[in-house]
Amino acid sequence: MKLDRRLVLSGAAAAFAAPIAAAPLLIARPARADAKRQSLVDACLATGRKVLTGKDYPDAAKIMVDAKGVLIIPELVQGGFIVGAAGGRGVLVGRTSPNNWSYPAFYGMGSGSVGLQIGAKVSEIVFIIRTEKGLNALLDHKFKFGAEAGVTLVAVGIGLEGASTAAGGADIVAFASSAGLFAGVSIEGSYLDADSEWNALYYGQGATAKELIRERKFTNPGAEPLRQFLATW
Numbered sequence: 282m283k284l285d286r287r288l289v290l291s292g293a294a295a296a297f298a299a300p301i302a303a304a305p306l307l308i309a310r311p312a313r314a315d316a317k318r319q320s321l322v323d324a325c326l327a328t329g330r331k332v333l334t335g336k337d338y339p340d341a342a343k344i345m346v347d348a349k350g351v352l353i354i355p356e357l358v359q360g361g362f363i364v365g366a367a368g369g370r371g372v373l374v375g376r377t378s379p380n381n382w383s384y385p386a387f388y389g390m391g392s393g394s395v396g397l398q399i400g401a402k403v404s405e406i407v408f409i410i411r412t413e414k415g416l417n418a419l420l421d422h423k424f425k426f427g428a429e430a431g432v433t434l435v436a437v438g439i440g441l442e443g444a445s446t447a448a449g450g451a452d453i454v455a456f457a458s459s460a461g462l463f464a465g466v467s468i469e470g471s472y473l474d475a476d477s478e479w480n481a482l483y484y485g486q487g488a489t490a491k492e493l494i495r496e497r498k499f500t501n502p503g504a505e506p507l508r509q510f511l512a513t514w
Contacts, residue, residue: 318483319503322385324355325372326507331458332407333514338456341409345514350375350410350494352419352473354390357406369406370476372507375416375494380512383497384504386490387479388419391472405458408432408473415452420491423474 329351333341345351354371372385410416418424426432433451475490484499492498 315483315503318387318479321355321370321387322372322483322504322507325353325385326510328355328405328407329353329507329510332405332456337458340454341407341456342514344409344411344454348376348409348411348514349413349416350419351511352388352408352410354388354406354408357390370479373419373475373490373494374507374511375410375420376511380514382508382511383494384484384500385507386493387476387483388473388490389476391474407456409454409456410452411454412452416494418452419473420475420494423472425472 332338332353333345335341350373352371352373354369357369368389368391370387370389373388374385375383377383410419431451432453432455477489480488480490480493483503484493484501488499
């Protein structure tokens, strides 16, 4: 993903300048504030609250109880006509035990060619990862829908049974606020991929999705509200 060179260089400099935290295995975040990435984290919190506690998504809160992780994209926008690109950014947060959620790792979602209607978009989408298989597929490499883990899409106001007869066994369930983007269209071919540059800018050099989700080596207090919200499950 294309980033302003000055942002990358300043983020790297801040990372080297930041003091090392006293706690073992924790690396301090960049010294300066990072408004752009913090804004995305805050937007993910707002979307998480809407989807996971809203009446329009009757099954979301239920399956969060045993979820291994959640990936939130506050805005996914179509970029083409009929056959075009879609894209958006969000964060992945993993859980290893009850109330023990990781700091969020930045991810991007995109697609080379999905049959969409002109002007259609999904303004908010939440992926609830129900299995270790699903979480590992997201962490190990670029995740392509339909290739490694079963994904079921649930549009606003529709329960799992209405979405798919196979929804109960899905590795990942996606709750979307708009039926327009994916209505009648398969999401196979779309992908999710960790954004290493954004992770480094928000946490410091060397921050990767695996180290954030599995190793818990990086922290940023700006993400505490999101973690505290998820800790209610």
